Amino acid sequence: MASIAEIESVEEILNGHLPEAEREAVRKILYGKETKPLTIPQAAISLAEKEDFEIKGYAFAAAQEQLRSPRIVRVGLIQNKIVVPTDRPIKEQRDALHQRISTIVKAAADAHVNIICFQEAWTMPFAFCTREKKPWCEFAEAAEDGPTTELVKDLSKQFNMVIISPILERDSLHGDTIWNTAVVVSRGRYLGKHRKNHIPRVGDFNESSYYFEGNTGHPVFQTEFGKIAINICYGRHHPLNWFMFGANGAEIVFNPSATVGELSEPLWGIEARNAAIANSYFTCAINRVGTERFPNEFTSGNGQPAHKDFGHFYGSSYVAAPDGSRTPGLSRTRDGLLIVEMDLNLCRQVRDVWGFKMTQRLDMYATSIAAAAEPNYEPNIIS
Ligand SMILES: NC(=O)NCCC(=O)O
Secondary structure, eight states, rough: OGGGGGOHHHHHHHHHEEEEEEEEHHHHHHOOOOOOEOOOOOOHHHHHHHHHHOOEEOOOOOOOSSSSOOOEEEEEEEEEESSSOOOSSSHHHHHEEEEEEEEEEEHHHHHHEEEEEEETTTOOOOOOGOOTTTTTTGOBTTTTSSSSHHHHHHHHHTTTTTEEEEEEEEEETTTTEEEEEEEEEEEEEEEEEOOOSSOOBBBBGGGTTTOOOOOOOOOOEEEEEEEEEEOGGGHHHHHHHHHHHHTTOOOEEEEOOOHHHHHOOOOOOOOHHHHHHHHTTTEEEEEEEEEEEEEEEEEEESSSOOEEEEEEEEEEEEEEOSOOOBBBOSSSOOEEEEEEEETTHHHHHHHHHHHHTTOHHHHOOOOOOHHTSTTTTOOOOOO
């Protein structure tokens, strides 16, 4: 039997072992309405083969309306391993990732992707497990015009793509503070940024040693391809975080992440998908792959011996639609590009059917939440 880290994907196992007669019914129960495979241009397929990354494409269907034209958008999600070992010079590590992701973006451009999102802190290993400041803080760079944003501006301009680039940000203007930030670039220009709202204090995710909770609220970016927002990684466990992006009008919310199997894999397929259902928008969940080893040992505060790796980042990036259907996930082990076509009209179509916005009782919850946030709140328990 394969070890859990070696399992390529749950879908592969189901497809390989379910009798054909039942396969489609089981798929429908688990994943909802069928997502049709997309025809991916040969140039993109050849590049993926040559450069050894998975490429998969699916399309969500929406109803044809009488008064509105379809609003078809193609999104791309990239998941990847780090390229060179973590003891190599910072610039070499970052340059290697810049090169790798630029190649995958080229395949996305060949497949006519309009909006692409990279994984959380994509320019670096997820070194926060070490609690060491040196040399990892050196990966932090300016959101507006750091070397990574300059590269992303070039790619965005060259391929007319909106690019979401989650980086470690250094804000030199405000005390050299560090943030976990997603930068949004459109038409080759910096459009804005969002800083991660919820900072984990769980397992080896010692991110609070490096940066604070974000101070940018819940911005939604109006792009030529629709209204988009970013809920960075651990924010996916917070329903109100998802909710506020929806309250500000998001049609697609990206969830660039870095998370490991032991901790979160059973939650992974549920949370972004549930957010898509609850908020009647599309969600795009992205996780890195591979096992990252660090030069120095660190402990996990769990009584176990010190160790040098973070465990297995399980990939499995996927997209969920407001009607609750979802695409299959990318591989649990390989670099990959997931291309998904969607009609943004589906958001309103689902709202009309389910009425979740109409029935949400915001005024009642506003009062209740304001009361519950008071330090002397008395929980309403009747015994
Ligand atoms: N990067 C990050 O916030 N990870 C926390 C663990 C998780 O949310 O699964």
